[in-house]
Amino acid sequence: MGKVLMKGNEAIGEAAIRAGCLNYFAYPITPQSEVAEYLSRRLPEAGGVFLQGESEVAVSYMIFGAAAAGARIFTTSSSPGISLMCEGISYIAAAQCPAVFVNIMRGGPGLGGILPSQADYFQATKGGGHGDYRMLVMAPASVQEAVEMVMTAFPLAEKYRNPVMILGDGLIGQMMEPVEFPDDLRSEPSNKDDWATNGMDTRRSDKRNLVKSLFLDPDQLNRNNLALKAKYDRMNREEVRYETYHMDLDYRVLIVSYGTMSRVCRTAIDNLAEEGIDVGMIRPQTLFPFPVQQVHDAAQKQSCVHVASIEMSMGQMVEDVQRALQGVKPVSWYGKCGGDVPTPEEIMEFVRTLL
Amino acid sequence: MGKTFQRPEALSDAVTHYCPGCTHGIIHRLIAEVIDELGIRGRTVGVAPVGCAVLAYNYFTFDFQEAAHGRAPAMATGIKRVRPDLMVFTYQGDGDLASIGMGEIVHAANRGEKFTTIFVNNAVYGMTGGQMAPTTMPNQRTTTSPFGRRVDEVGMPIKVAELLAALQTPGYIVRQTVISPKYIKRAKRAIKQAFTYQKEGRCYSFVEVVSTCPTNWGMTPMEAIQWTQDTMLPYYELGELKTPETTD
Ligand SMILES: Cc1ncc(C[n+]2csc(CCOP(=O)(O)OP(=O)(O)O)c2C)c(N)n1
């Protein structure tokens, strides 16, 4: 199939279907309601299940129930809705069920605004709900990348039996771009018979399955947490993804930026290069696991005097950048979090102040 | 002569953690008997609540999921929507269902989700030590209503079966109790009817069971039964509030 012009939110819905996920529960919230509107038409036609839940809390448990019963399942929401889902996400992670959550972020805290933001970085990468859990978090910078990340999220969720989050900002959901749905990213749901509560007859077994998160015995709870930690450590080793820009140059400043923000940074980097200021960029595609080593190594370059975390938040990812650098180079943050994206000029101005 | 009374296949041989005189055990047994009689053990998925019955899955021998507090109906919705061929039930206490989970139960019932709810109303939060529940009786003393439930401050106890029966969609809504053999038989009939409607794919089914919590009521099991009879049953009237036949 060739390229089609699609709005990000609709492309995300279509990508899930193409990835082999035919089950979706959600609750409307701007700026991502078009996913639900699109799928309310598309899923019945594709022989799938669409249900609008009564709240994001309920939706997160519909997701849990369906995932625990062995189905491929996903939902989409935006920041305030994701806050409500965090309860369910904690249980899903604890019970080790695969599910995909898409957060098309808007400004916060509180009701905030409906314009793009990246202020849910902590919530997504450090565990928004209670307890020691992590999600694998991927951050797309274009509609095409959102499609590809959604399609890869399902097998990854199943591989790790863990929730995976696509963390996009409002622009990713709202903008229209040409997209393609790569056939090679289709996948079959994995066999879940050894743990899913899909009915003993279904798996022709006398052994019943139990999906739970309660471990009253401290040793057992510790063991469950160690098992979760082993998975997160493995993600740190095997799933780090990032892209670089102008890294072959003798950059004086290294920018770390993701999502829509990184696209503006590219323009700023191009313009600065014309002025004779070389700037490189690492764009994390996975926020958890964060490219700690790669950022650290890139900052070691002799020419690099400063590292800047540029994000549409009041300084969240910057803490991971500092963690990566361990003090080897100075780190600054620049960003805005009201809904408008910093302009290339604003970024250029900021970079000049670092030199 | 063969055995005339034995443990249902759907019930495990584990010793339960329930207090002496607690009615949770009786209700578990009735569910297990019904599942055996309908021959559905291999395609049943139970959803456990947060409450004294959080470990209910230890006493059954089929697939089980453990919900968060109050969210069992949403989980059951998720299971049933993606696997309509499975038999799904939630087992929930009154704090779980009528307080923190009121939103989930009302909407699942109103959508007519084709699963079954067994609602154990013992008028207190058992697991956390006997705090007041939405179903606590007027003037009943609990650890958070030490002077008795003051209805002028917190309202009258919620009659969940009546509340759900006021919705147009839900098909089978019934209230029974298990405080004597006569009532136990009726409760079993109701549970079997509820699962049968589900098996036929007919409707949402809800069985409220008026239950005892001797431990937190500060009573002996016999006193608890008497109190249920004298205080709860006049308020929580037994019987079918709705059947698919009356709805159709
Ligand atoms: C979100 C959340 N809030 C509070 C609790 C604590 N909690 C556990 S059980 C329970 C009440 C259970 O009472 P009920 O549903 O009436 O069941 P019973 O124990 O009486 O069978 C509460 C408040 C919890 N586990 N989770």
Ligand code: SF4
């Ligand atoms: S505390 Fe009450 S409800 Fe819980 S097991 Fe004991 S008697 Fe039963």
